[in-house]
Amino acid sequence: MTGLTDSGTLVRLAYQGLVNLGVDADEVLRRSGLNPDQLYQANLRTQFSAQPRFWKAAVELSGDPCIGLHMGEQMPVYKGQILEYLFLSSQTFGDGLRRVLNYQRLISDALQGQVSEDPSPCLTSYFLEHQYATSHLAEAMVLGLIKAFEAVTDGSFKADRIVFNHPPNTDQAEYERVFGCPVEFNAKSFQLFFPASMLSYRSLYAEPQLLNLHIQAADQHLAILQQQDLITDVRSQLGSLLESGSTTIENVAQRMGVSPRHLRHQLDVAGTSFQRLLNDYRHRLARRLLSQTDEAISEIVYLTGFSEPSTFYRAFKRWEGKTPIEYRQQRADRSS
Numbered sequence: 001m002t003g004l005t006d007s008g009t010l011v012r013l014a015y016q017g018l019v020n021l022g023v024d025a026d027e028v029l030r031r032s033g034l035n036p037d038q039l040y041q042a043n044l045r046t047q048f049s050a051q052p053r054f055w056k057a058a059v060e061l062s063g064d065p066c067i068g069l070h071m072g073e074q075m076p077v078y079k080g081q082i083l084e085y086l087f088l089s090s091q092t093f094g095d096g097l098r099r100v101l102n103y104q105r106l107i108s109d110a111l112q113g114q115v116s117e118d119p120s121p122c123l124t125s126y127f128l129e130h131q132y133a134t135s136h137l138a139e140a141m142v143l144g145l146i147k148a149f150e151a152v153t154d155g156s157f158k159a160d161r162i163v164f165n166h167p168p169n170t171d172q173a174e175y176e177r178v179f180g181c182p183v184e185f186n187a188k189s190f191q192l193f194f195p196a197s198m199l200s201y202r203s204l205y206a207e208p209q210l211l212n213l214h215i216q217a218a219d220q221h222l223a224i225l226q227q228q229d230l231i232t233d234v235r236s237q238l239g240s241l242l243e244s245g246s247t248t249i250e251n252v253a254q255r256m257g258v259s260p261r262h263l264r265h266q267l268d269v270a271g272t273s274f275q276r277l278l279n280d281y282r283h284r285l286a287r288r289l290l291s292q293t294d295e296a297i298s299e300i301v302y303l304t305g306f307s308e309p310s311t312f313y314r315a316f317k318r319w320e321g322k323t324p325i326e327y328r329q330q331r332a333d334r335s336s
Helices: 008-021 025-031 036-040 048-062 067-074 082-089 093-101 135-152 172-179 196-200 208-244 249-256 260-269 274-292 297-303 309-320 324-335
Strands: 005-007 045-047 111-116 122-127 161-163 190-193
Touching: 005 008, 005 048, 008 025, 008 036, 008 045, 008 048, 008 067, 008 135, 025 036, 025 048, 045 048, 048 067, 048 135, 067 135, 067 172, 082 093, 082 135, 082 208, 093 111, 093 135, 093 196, 122 135, 135 172, 135 190, 208 249, 208 260, 208 274, 208 297, 249 260, 260 274, 274 297, 274 309, 274 324, 297 309, 297 324, 309 324
Parallel strands: none
Antiparallel strands: 005 045, 111 122, 122 190, 161 190
């Protein structure tokens, strides 16, 4: 799986944690390829591959080699999100935890977790594309989980033991001060152990009717992500086929292992169409090539999959209200 993304909620929590530590959080975002204004975007998803840049910037600007641990201490509680409501409206903490794990993609595509009960309850997690996962991310994430679990149990949740799959960033005493329990390192995955009694901890807010509504809402959020996956896959196929001039829905569907009819229907459900995605891809590519390269127009015609220069000129004039040459000249004038 490629192009894994994280919920914007995660970067917002991290941002607030950095601010609370007195770190220049805006600059951390900029160094990791994000504009601080993006924090206000609805349905924000950020690239998981940007995690190393984020944490490298956080370490450099804070001067703290244990920034994940200390930022996690200062992060606000994960509240007001659909997963919290799933927890609260479930009968018990165990029910809520198992239910939420069905929707962990809403937090991150990269995070995979499962709960086991024998010999003692344990949440075991690991990251897909582990080359982008850092020790700082793991430590901040576990602290975030503990805070969220405390919130949905009115402070009753306590960790028994925590195991990480990386070496420590500071001394053992500091970890145990922050987590309030024994902490181990260099394991195969990271694990959060907790008392067996927590699985049967009853929620004061359990409400079957509300639970069904929250499940429906979570399903809808998951469906949106799956639709975005489809669109991303189609765009990837278009990029591979564009230069050959064989960018038909039949060819794309064949490469994706589905029928053209099925692909057309799925794109319609996602609120778009094959032709719209093709036009959008060509438009974006043409703008980038015209503004950021010195490629000849004839080469851009080929790279964007048009059969004739005249067809490309008409399409670009329709998109931008100006010819490709006029567009390139305007961009050059602005940058000079």
